[in-house]
Amino acid sequence: MIEVKNIHKAFDGEEVLKGIDFVFERGKTNLIIGQSGSGKSVLLKCMLGLFLPDQGVIEYDGKPYTEFSEDEKKDLSKQIGMVFQGGALFDSMTVEENVLFPLRMFTKQSRSKLMTRVNEVLKRVNLDGSEKKYPSEISGGMQKRVSIARAIVNRPKYLFCDEPNSGLDPKTATVIDNLIQEITREYDITTVIITHDMNSVLEIGENIAFLKDGVLAWKGDKDQVFKTEDETVTDFIYSSNLFKKVRTAQLKGL
Amino acid sequence: MNYLHSIGEYFLMLKGVFGRMTKRSVLKDLIFKEIDDLIISSLGIVAFLSFFIGGVVAIQTALNLTNPLIPKTLVAYAARQSVILEFAPTFISIIMAGKVGSYITSSIGSMNVTEQIDALEVMGINSLNYLIFPKVIAMLTYPFVIAIAMFLGIVGAYTAAVLGGFVGPDAFIEGLQDDFDPFHLTYAFVKTFLFAFILATVPAYHGYYMKGGALEVGQASTTSFVWTSVVIIVTNYIVTQLLLS
Ligand SMILES: Nc1ncnc2c1ncn2[C@@H]1O[C@H](COP(=O)(O)OP(=O)(O)OP(=O)(O)O)[C@@H](O)[C@H]1O
Ligand SMILES: [Mg+2]
Numbered sequence: 001m002i003e004v005k006n007i008h009k010a011f012d013g014e015e016v017l018k019g020i021d022f023v024f025e026r027g028k029t030n031l032i033i034g035q036s037g038s039g040k041s042v043l044l045k046c047m048l049g050l051f052l053p054d055q056g057v058i059e060y061d062g063k064p065y066t067e068f069s070e071d072e073k074k075d076l077s078k079q080i081g082m083v084f085q086g087g088a089l090f091d092s093m094t095v096e097e098n099v100l101f102p103l104r105m106f107t108k109q110s111r112s113k114l115m116t117r118v119n120e121v122l123k124r125v126n127l128d129g130s131e132k133k134y135p136s137e138i139s140g141g142m143q144k145r146v147s148i149a150r151a152i153v154n155r156p157k158y159l160f161c162d163e164p165n166s167g168l169d170p171k172t173a174t175v176i177d178n179l180i181q182e183i184t185r186e187y188d189i190t191t192v193i194i195t196h197d198m199n200s201v202l203e204i205g206e207n208i209a210f211l212k213d214g215v216l217a218w219k220g221d222k223d224q225v226f227k228t229e230d231e232t233v234t235d236f237i238y239s240s241n242l243f244k245k246v247r248t249a250q251l252k253g254l
Numbered sequence: 255m256n257y258l259h260s261i262g263e264y265f266l267m268l269k270g271v272f273g274r275m276t277k278r279s280v281l282k283d284l285i286f287k288e289i290d291d292l293i294i295s296s297l298g299i300v301a302f303l304s305f306f307i308g309g310v311v312a313i314q315t316a317l318n319l320t321n322p323l324i325p326k327t328l329v330a331y332a333a334r335q336s337v338i339l340e341f342a343p344t345f346i347s348i349i350m351a352g353k354v355g356s357y358i359t360s361s362i363g364s365m366n367v368t369e370q371i372d373a374l375e376v377m378g379i380n381s382l383n384y385l386i387f388p389k390v391i392a393m394l395t396y397p398f399v400i401a402i403a404m405f406l407g408i409v410g411a412y413t414a415a416v417l418g419g420f421v422g423p424d425a426f427i428e429g430l431q432d433d434f435d436p437f438h439l440t441y442a443f444v445k446t447f448l449f450a451f452i453l454a455t456v457p458a459y460h461g462y463y464m465k466g467g468a469l470e471v472g473q474a475s476t477t478s479f480v481w482t483s484v485v486i487i488v489t490n491y492i493v494t495q496l497l498l499s
Binding site for chain 2: 045104
């Protein structure tokens with residue numbers, strides 16, 4: 001469980017986050033949705049410790065991050081898996097080495113034992129066969145999947161994904177969504193996912209935070225999100241034609 | 255004000271570079287890779303440049319020696335002094351600021367803009383140490399490059415002077431040994447070590463702290479070349495003042 005309390009963050013005097021309170025629950029896929037530029041990535045980076053919030057508290061399983069000692073911070077970072085918006089794979093390493101990297105950094109096991117785990121994870125994201133390729137030699141969607149494999153290889157306690165399925169075809173996107181949800185349940189971890197994808201909201205939106213201009217404008221789950229009368233939310237969700245039609249049908253009672 | 259900020263930031267970066275260390279076995283691999291990328295890959299160009307610069311220095315000196323009272327051995331003497339004191343350590347380092355420096359800035363800069371540095375930090379790795387420390391250590395072998403440059407510079411001078419018919423081989427060898435002061439070598443290698451450190455860290459600074467996208471990575475490389483050269487030239491001046499005068 002991760003709880004954020006009253007998070008404020010400004011860049012050059014411009015306030016990007018204006019006091020966010022939210023509880024990201026353990027064992028659930030927690031979604032952050034909202035328009036481009038609404039501060040989703042910044043909130044995630046604050047939770048990861050990449051940005052220091054100007055104000056507010058972030059608690060990991062009840063303990064404020066500011067009270068962590070250096071060693072505890074280091075332990076915490078071993079328990080975090082992160083899928084960056086652009087993948088952030090290491091260009092100088094092959095797919096296999098990218099996934100092996102966190103294991104190699106933090107465990108003392110033999111390479112062959114670690115490779116078993118790497119291959120297991122690569123298989124899980126359907127990437128067996130591309131182990132020896134470099135990130136520049138595989139497609140964007142494959143890079144995303146490698147990035148997911150790298151994030152989960154160390155069995156993290158907290159998994160963060162910044163648009164894990166943007167740029168993927170609907171089928172692969174669904175596979176990725178289901179994979180993340182499975183892992184979340186299987187390992188009973190706290191997963192935070194930023195998404196633009198309404199399909200994902202529908203599939204795995206167990207706990208949703210809707211950000212608008214740096215404010216938490218709405219929260220709820222996937223059933224509530226399609227029933228709510230809150231206009232800021234409906235404006236955002238039904239901006240897609242498909243969902244608009246679904247909505248009209250719903251209202252007609254079909 | 256801005257410059258002061260950058261200088262402060264540079265020294266804070268150095269503190270980070272020598273701060274929390276990356277796992278030893280990983281560092282070892284990185285150091286060997288950097289030696290390959292920074293040092294071995296530069297040997298060809300350095301050898302080429304040194305040989306021809308040594309040759310040109312010898313020809314220039316020979317052509318300007320019109321006074322019959324000045325001995326021909328001066329050609330070798332002048333070539334030795336200029337190659338050891340300036341051409342090998344300083345001139346080659348400026349070339350390296352372009353080659354090694356822009357490589358370092360663009361490789362760290364592109365890791366920066368594609369969030370690879372963030373990825374390292376999220377994993378709890380001291381990215382400054384991981385990225386820059388191996389480069390600093392690899393550059394400890396840089397004096398070998400300069401030693402090769404000195405040697406080939408003198409070989410180039412010999413080739414040009416003797417084959418060009420300006421000086422006889424014996425006169426050249428004699429001139430080479432005239433008034434040799436071993437301290438000049440010490441001086442040359444002291445500054446080479448300083449240049450090696452500058453070549454690793456100033457471009458790294460420009461890559462690590464740049465902001466923006468791919469375009470800015472290119473700009474950062476250019477700025478990095480300018481500043482690395484400036485710092486090398488100023489350091490050269492200070493060291494020369496301190497050690498030789
Ligand atoms: N490092 C930074 N320095 C300055 N401003 C920043 C920085 N990172 C983000 N911002 C600003 O914060 C605002 C929110 O950005 P953020 O990346 O959180 O958007 P987002 O909701 O993730 O959008 P998207 O869906 O397009 O990824 C933007 O206006 C952006 O310009
Ligand atoms: Mg974003």
